[in-house]
Amino acid sequence: MTLAFVTSSTYRPHDPDLPLLVAAAAERGTVGEIVVWDDPSVDWASYDAVVVRSCWDYIARREEFLAWAATVPHLHNSHEILTWNTDKVYLRQLQDAGVPIIETRWDVAPGDDIGDHDEWVVKPTISAGSKDTARWSTPEEVWTHSAELVAAGRTSMTQAYISSVDEEGETAMLYLGGEFSHAIRKGPLLLRGEGVRQDRDSREEITPRTPTAAQRAVSDHVLETTVSLLGLDAAPLYARVDLVTAADGAPILIELELTEPSLFLPQSDGGAGRLVDAALARSS
Numbered sequence: 001m002t003l004a005f006v007t008s009s010t011y012r013p014h015d016p017d018l019p020l021l022v023a024a025a026a027e028r029g030t031v032g033e034i035v036v037w038d039d040p041s042v043d044w045a046s047y048d049a050v051v052v053r054s055c056w057d058y059i060a061r062r063e064e065f066l067a068w069a070a071t072v073p074h075l076h077n078s079h080e081i082l083t084w085n086t087d088k089v090y091l092r093q094l095q096d097a098g099v100p101i102i103e104t105r106w107d108v109a110p111g112d113d114i115g116d117h118d119e120w121v122v123k124p125t126i127s128a129g130s131k132d133t134a135r136w137s138t139p140e141e142v143w144t145h146s147a148e149l150v151a152a153g154r155t156s157m158t159q160a161y162i163s164s165v166d167e168e169g170e171t172a173m174l175y176l177g178g179e180f181s182h183a184i185r186k187g188p189l190l191l192r193g194e195g196v197r198q199d200r201d202s203r204e205e206i207t208p209r210t211p212t213a214a215q216r217a218v219s220d221h222v223l224e225t226t227v228s229l230l231g232l233d234a235a236p237l238y239a240r241v242d243l244v245t246a247a248d249g250a251p252i253l254i255e256l257e258l259t260e261p262s263l264f265l266p267q268s269d270g271g272a273g274r275l276v277d278a279a280l281a282r283s284s
Helices: 017-027 058-071 079-085 090-096 139-151 213-230 271-283
Strands: 002-007 031-036 049-052 104-106 120-124 134-136 156-160 170-176 179-186 206-208 238-245 251-257
Touching: 002 017, 002 271, 017 031, 017 271, 049 271, 058 079, 079 213, 090 104, 090 213, 090 251, 120 139, 134 139, 139 156, 170 213, 170 271, 179 213, 179 271, 213 238, 213 251
Parallel strands: 002 031, 002 049
Antiparallel strands: 104 156, 120 134, 120 156, 170 179, 170 238, 179 206, 238 251
């Protein structure tokens, strides 16, 4: 069998998961090839499974990316999942279904109520790697940033900044083949007073983390709810549930990554093998 691990020409050298996946495939007597999603010479039908990985340039080309995904057989995650997950308005549906998320307002305009908080985060709903995202301490900054995004034809989201992130960081819960695989801690990325970020993950601090029972319960609930909302027959091949800790100590969802998340395989014990095994099982 042959597996395709899909990346982008720009970010291929920066994805540490890719060589681990190729090696895990070889250990199982399977060919794993790294391919670029917008390479017109690729015969996608020749692969038993096509696994989307570091296609991090899709943000400025979302419609093109989704059109490509619609043509690819044996795609994981599916075109349906990618379409739903590449715009963070999906958080509205998860919240309506009972998933605890960060307090969020959409397309905030000057003068709008943004809640009584010390700080806020403003970002576009179609984004990755914290690009065009900022942490603000005044309503005026929030209103200005949101208005600029809306004026550019983008949907903006304004969230309360969760202060626990400064010390505790975020917890990313990784699921492979529908089963919990491992968790990591992501250190704080947004700095106070930094302004709007333009780069991608240039200073992420990643370390393994043992999740709490409460974090497992919430992340399991997120995944189960997603399967139900989308009417899926099975959980996505891969998923990353990003959690933070609210003021009352409860885990809440910051983002659900089903498109092209870093899976932090170097920080896992056998994660690459688990993903390859799951891909092979779904291809048989």
